[in-house]
Amino acid sequence: MAGRYAGKTIVVTGSGKQKGLGQAILQRFADEGANCVVSDLAIDSEAEAVAADLRARGAEVATLACDVSQADQCQALIEQAVARFGGVDILVNNAGIGFMLKPLLEVAPADWARVIGVNLSGAFYCTQAAARAMVAAGKGGRIINIASQAAKSAFPHLPAYVSSKHGMVGLTRASAMELGAHRITVNAVCPNHVTTGLGAQQNEYFSRLLGFATVEDYIADMHRKNPMGRPGLATDTAATCAWLASDEAFYMTGEALNVSGGEEMH
Secondary structure (H helix, E strand, O other): OOOOOOOOOEOOOOOOOOOOHHHHHHHHHHHHHOOOEEEEEEOHHHHHHHHHHHHHOOEEEEEEEOOOHHHHHHHHHHHHHHHHHHOOOOOEEOOOOOOOOOHHOOOOOHHHHHHHHEEEEEEEHHHHHHHHHHHOOOOOEEEEEEEOHOOOOOOOOEEEEEEHHHHHHHHHHHHHHHHHHOOEEEEEEEEEEEEOHHHHHHHHHHHHHHOOHHHHHHHHHHHHHOOOOEEEHHHHHHHHHHHHHHHHHHHOOOEEEEEEOOOOOO
């Protein structure tokens, strides 16, 4: 298949949900010729539907289950991708949980540990495993962390999520410092709100918390306060990932790029 990523292999964690960021990222890369690894906590009928859509776009696809909070499973994910396609060129750390919406004083230790374990530790484990494979292959590589506007600004009732996403920017910078010598770039993408499955849960919660009469009123307010007149789309994040993985972005590393329509400017 023709395209700038023909012959390249991309692994996207947390990509087994329809209409999710992970699916949108894989669709963009599939359209540009990449081999695609769909990975999620379980490979169920929804994940298989994501894979079927990618195959319909002409991509070679593998579906691999991985609990990113477990280091051994992250290592196995990369090893299986290498065995299937001969290497891993691009890793996107997309897996994340942000539905534990509670005031700071009500967050249980187990909830805190689960969010940090998936969002931050999972990104570290997968980065380490992919970087090992990339260093061994000697061809460089791209690692992209899906952070959040919450990596730059705080939000109420999301202490673990905000902390994990701020930490992901630190992980991005630390990884970039050490992996640059191997021609591996590491960058983060910080989208504003995107109404995925997770985003829909947040819409319902925050519309109530902030006193909006309906979820639709809350969403309309998001449109009004954004300089570009709308919240983010999954395709906005996917397009940024496609650029960061390209040859044009070879000299950019350690950055945390806002993809927010001007809502976040630092």
